[in-house]
Amino acid sequence: MSLAQYADGGLFAPRKIAEVLRTTSEDIARAAGLGRDAVQRKDRMRSDRTQRRLREMIEVLNKVEPRFGSALMAYAWYRSEPLAGFSGQTAMQLVRGGHADDVLDYIDAVDAGVHA
Helix, strand or coil, rough: CCHHHHECCCCCCCHHHHHCCCCCHHHHHHHCCCHHHHHHHHHHHHHHHHHHHHHHHHHHEEEEEHHHCCCHHHHHHHHHHHCCCCCCEHHHHHHCCHHHHHHHHHHHHHHCCCCC
């Protein structure tokens, strides 16, 4: 999906992300490893950390969406499927821990036929 659909005024908007994924802004905050204030207060929503975490989550979802056929299925995978080689952690847990690059590398490796 287009990154623009998740944005409002040039920033990732938790409300728009939540609409696409049929959930709440608070759930999006948790899934990205952010506190509730990060999606409720405008100054926190504009912060580099908040925007980076939302971008990382969207990058992972966009990368796997073609595999699952929908953003909703990609989000379900992101939240619940343990990744091989990461001690049973999900993509969400890894992104929340600041390891989004590892998740993206893992997806690339799986797509290339390398089993992690």
